Amino acid sequence: MDELLVSEGRALKHVQVREYVRSLVSGSAPGSPAPSERELVHRFGVARMTVRQAMDALVVEGLLERIPGRGTFVARPRRVASRLTSFTEEMSRRGLLAESQTLLARREQAGPGVARALSLSEGDAVIHWRRLRRADGVPMCLEDAYLNEVLIPGFLQSGMPTSLYDALGARGLRPTWAEDSITADAVSEEEATLLEVEPGTAVLRHSRRALSGEKVVEVSRSVYRSDRFTLWVQLGQES
Ligand code: GLP
Known part of the structure; x- marks a missing residue:
């Protein structure tokens, strides 16, 4: 029972961090820096792993992108052939x-x-x-x-x-x-x-x-x- 509560608690924290980051960056210009992991650990009082999990989800979703050696940023548009038409x-x-x-x-x-x-x-x-x-x-x-x-x-x-x-x-x-x-x-x-x-x-x-x-x-x-x-x-x- 305790174990279940602990794992549920962690899951909620991860979602909380993820949604916080989403609301923070939605509307930001592509290429702007995402909040740092350290900042998020401090703000939410959670383990680095929980923050990492939240950020990973946003990277997979395409909202954020990681640039090796530089950090995590609001994703720039991918070069796909979908046409932007009027x-x-x-x-x-x-x-x-x-x-x-x-x-x-x-x-x-x-x-x-x-x-x-x-x-x-x-x-x-x-x-x-x-x-x-x-x-x-x-x-x-x-x-x-x-x-x-x-x-x-x-x-x-x-x-x-x-x-x-x-x-x-x-x-x-x-x-x-x-x-x-x-x-x-x-x-x-x-x-x-x-x-x-x-x-x-x-x-x-x-x-x-x-x-x-x-x-x-x-x-x-x-x-x-x-x-x-x-x-x-x-x-x-x-x-
Ligand atoms: C599409 C988009 C609209 C945009 C419009 C512009 O319909 N969904 O967001 O305003 O194109 O079209 P137009 O240049 O013909 O006014």
Whole structure:
């Protein structure tokens, strides 16, 4: 019984350290140093082995990377062939013409989630741009993009473009890499009306955090009609 409690206790500590490090580094630029093992041992009052276990898990997950002789860092993007594409490019690859209908475009104060993802502080100014994206006139997806206002001064005043990534590109900020996550879900009532589907229809929820070099330029949430959209990914082996 005692043994069980001890091993459970260690497991919890390891998870605690791992999640602490995750929250600390998520939003940090690739290549920034991870907290040192010594620091973590001191902060949590745990064995070095427990800290090592927590860090190992994050290395395996791809969030951190170890550079021999230098230490542990926030992982830099791996050289894989997955393509970072915009909606406009995705549609043109399918031979369709992308459209962009602005539903909302305004300056807002970043909430905690958006602030963390954009590497900003809560309350900092962000641009919230909500769009209905059509392809050849058919609603495909609803997109909420949050942009760091400081990086793109005058964006709201210069007329909303069709392609966000082209507009960022014109400012030297075209996203060069991104983290995406995709989940399946049912459409909400409001989304169903805009996407012109039956309530309860399956959709793909897509979140993206896009960087240009080391600057986080966009975080977005998109809702794709699953009857119209197939996620297409190109993969390669690291050389
Ligand atoms: C995709 C991404 C969005 C991004 C958009 C840009 O849909 N999921 O995060 O904002 O592309 O597309 P465009 O350049 O056509 O505006």
